[in-house]
Amino acid sequence: MLCDIQKGPVLWLKKLRLLSFQITIITSEQFGCLKNLKQLILSGNQITTVADFTFKELAKLRFLDLRNNKISQITENSFFGLHVLETLILEQNPLETIEAFAFIHLTLLKHICLGDFQPLPSELESSVNVNLTHIFGVFPQGLMHMNISSMWYTLNIIIGSNSTPKPGISLQLSATTVFFQDCWRPFFQSVVSLTAITERLLCGSHFAARYFTSLQYFGFNSVLSAEFVDMTDLNTLVEMRYLTLMGVELYRQPGLATMFHNLTKLETLNLVTCRILSLEEEMSRDLHSLRQMSVHIPEEFSVMESFTEPLTNLRYLLLYNFRLDCSCDNTWLLAWAERQPHVQVVFYHPGEADVTCKNENGIQNFARYSAANCSLDVGFVLFLCTSLGLLLFMLVVLLHQLAREYLLAFCHIIRCWLEEAVRRPNLRGRYCYDAFVSYSGSDERWVVEQLLPGLEQRGPPFLRLCLHSRDFQLGKDIVDNITDSLYGSRYTVCVVSRNYLRSNWCSLELRLATLRLLVEQRDILILVFLEDIPPLQLSAHHRLARLVKTRTYLDWPQDQAMQPAFWDRLWTKLVPPEPHPGQ
Numbered sequence: 051m052l053c054d055i056q057k058g059p060v061l062w063l064k065k066l067r068l069l070s071f072q073i074t075i076i077t078s079e080q081f082g083c084l085k086n087l088k089q090l091i092l093s094g095n096q097i098t099t100v101a102d103f104t105f106k107e108l109a110k111l112r113f114l115d116l117r118n119n120k121i122s123q124i125t126e127n128s129f130f131g132l133h134v135l136e137t138l139i140l141e142q143n144p145l146e147t148i149e150a151f152a153f154i155h156l157t158l159l160k161h162i163c164l165g166d167f168q169p170l171p172s173e174l175e176s177s178v179n180v181n182l183t184h185i186f187g188v189f190p191q192g193l194m195h196m197n198i199s200s201m202w203y204t205l206n207i208i209i210g211s212n213s214t215p216k217p218g219i220s221l222q223l224s225a226t227t228v229f230f231q232d233c234w235r236p237f238f239q240s241v242v243s244l245t246a247i248t249e250r251l252l253c254g255s256h257f258a259a260r261y262f263t264s265l266q267y268f269g270f271n272s273v274l275s276a277e278f279v280d281m282t283d284l285n286t287l288v289e290m291r292y293l294t295l296m297g298v299e300l301y302r303q304p305g306l307a308t309m310f311h312n313l314t315k316l317e318t319l320n321l322v323t324c325r326i327l328s329l330e331e332e333m334s335r336d337l338h339s340l341r342q343m344s345v346h347i348p349e350e351f352s353v354m355e356s357f358t359e360p361l362t363n364l365r366y367l368l369l370y371n372f373r374l375d376c377s378c379d380n381t382w383l384l385a386w387a388e389r390q391p392h393v394q395v396v397f398y399h400p401g402e403a404d405v406t407c408k409n410e411n412g413i414q415n416f417a418r419y420s421a422a423n424c425s426l427d428v429g430f431v432l433f434l435c436t437s438l439g440l441l442l443f444m445l446v447v448l449l450h451q452l453a454r455e456y457l458l459a460f461c462h463i464i465r466c467w468l469e470e471a472v473r474r475p476n477l478r479g480r481y482c483y484d485a486f487v488s489y490s491g492s493d494e495r496w497v498v499e500q501l502l503p504g505l506e507q508r509g510p511p512f513l514r515l516c517l518h519s520r521d522f523q524l525g526k527d528i529v530d531n532i533t534d535s536l537y538g539s540r541y542t543v544c545v546v547s548r549n550y551l552r553s554n555w556c557s558l559e560l561r562l563a564t565l566r567l568l569v570e571q572r573d574i575l576i577l578v579f580l581e582d583i584p585p586l587q588l589s590a591h592h593r594l595a596r597l598v599k600t601r602t603y604l605d606w607p608q609d610q611a612m613q614p615a616f617w618d619r620l621w622t623k624l625v626p627p628e629p630h631p632g633q
Contacts (some may be wrong), residue, residue: 165199183210
């Protein structure tokens with residue numbers, strides 16, 4: 051009874067600490083004389099009751115610490131008169147009830163610690179309901195920090211109204227499970243720092259963190275055996291700068307690849323005793339501002355080389371008490387840590403001199419494992435390159451022997467593609483002939499006596515035909531002659547007869563002309579039948595038979611009266627759209 055021996059108010063005392071004095075009850079008579087007291091610390095006693103109006107005389111008290119006592123009830127008038135109180139600490143008390151408006155007098159409150167809440171003995175439920183509006187009435191505008199705990203019980207937090215402190219609240223929660231109600235209230239947007247020591251943090255059945263849209267710091271301390279909750283919505287906290295996840299089984303998260311997307315302002319990331327199989331680039335894609343990362347994973351995991359590529363501002367990487375998978379995918383990590391000039395990498399593993407890894411053979415030194423299993427064998431690489439080069443050479447020789455006649459055609463096909471791509475303004479300028487005539491030597495008399503006069507001597511304009519007996523270059527390979535002449539002509543005229551079908555050279559000319567037709571997709575192939583060929587005989591030549599079924603062709607009329615119409619039709623098809631150069 052400090053004030054019993056005082057004859058007047060004590061004005062000089064500003065701070066009073068009574069620790070572990072075994073005080074059980076406090077009343078107004080004990081402190082009524084301490085008019086200028088600003089700090090009162092009564093932690094670690096046996097206080098069970100805070101009587102009404104106990105602190106009514108302490109009008110200047112700013113700091114009140116009642117932690118670690120046995121207070122179970124706070125009445126409406128327990129803190130009456132503390133109009134300038136800024137800090138109230140009630141944690142580590144078995145609180146069962148806080149009456150309505152118990153804190154309504156604390157209008158300047160900045161820091162408050164409540165707990166540990168327990169259910170009433172008469173209640174069968176193992177959960178605690180805390181209605182903050184019921185307790186405060188109206189939230190103090192200057193409230194900065196709030197700590198609520200319910201020990202081993204489920205904590206139901208009810209906001210209850212749209213009253214909210216100014217933005218900038220730090221909220222700390224501790225319970226087996228935390229349920230929020232009224233998650234749409236403005237209170238959630240005022241919280242910038244959230245620390246939750248709980249197995250589950252929920253609003254309804256959803257992860258509650260997504261409702262704290264202004265959150266800059268988030269610490270979530272769970273246990274590995276906790277019931278699964280989808281935490282993908284972490285990627286909605288775009289203002290977050292510091293994130294700590296402890297005891298979270300990340301490998302079970304279906305949205306792990308996108309969980310850290312959009313966190314472009316995140317500067318510090320701590321993964322402590324979490325479970326994860328590998329750190330991959332998709333996780334770090336948006337972490338461009340990350341400067342510090344700490345990883346403590348109790349089981350074997352891998353770090354993909356692409357994981358660090360987006361981390362352009364990373365300066366500190368702490369890998370604590372970790373063990374890699376014995377995999378060549380992880381060999382890059384040690385070399386990367388040594389050559390990084392801007393990133394300080396710390397491998398901290400107590401009791402072990404070097405980084406270790408684990409596989410079916412047990413724990414091994416990772417550097418020795420990498421040297422034995424992941425080093426590049428130069429001899430094998432040279433052998434492989436030599437073998438591939440020899441195989442390529444053999445393929446080229448075999449291709450030349452089996453398909454020599456098509457190689458030059460292939461070069462012409464490539465040239466056609468390129469010319470089509472650049473869209474040459476004068477396609478006609480690249481042709482030396484108006485038509486290449488493919489015919490059998492047995493039909494040369496008809497070509498010379500009928501075809502040449504019917505086309506080349508008629509004009510203007512006068513056509514120029516390419517005949518193998520007249521226009522092929524002497525000394526040049528015959529296949530090259532055929533290919534160059536065919537691609538140097540605007541059209542190909544095939545003079546088909548029974549002799550034509552029996553000629554191997556004519557068959558080659560028809561195949562090359564068909565290839566050109568497929569590549570250029572233009573009407574450049576004309577079939578002229580000198581005689582009637584039975585369908586059964588024609589079917590043996592499938593390429594020609596297919597052309598006959600899909601394209602219009604000409605028959606040489608035996609009746610001389612019909613021959614002028616034949617030449618008119620053929621000449622009109624071959625004549626160029628403008629005068630031939632030089633004519």
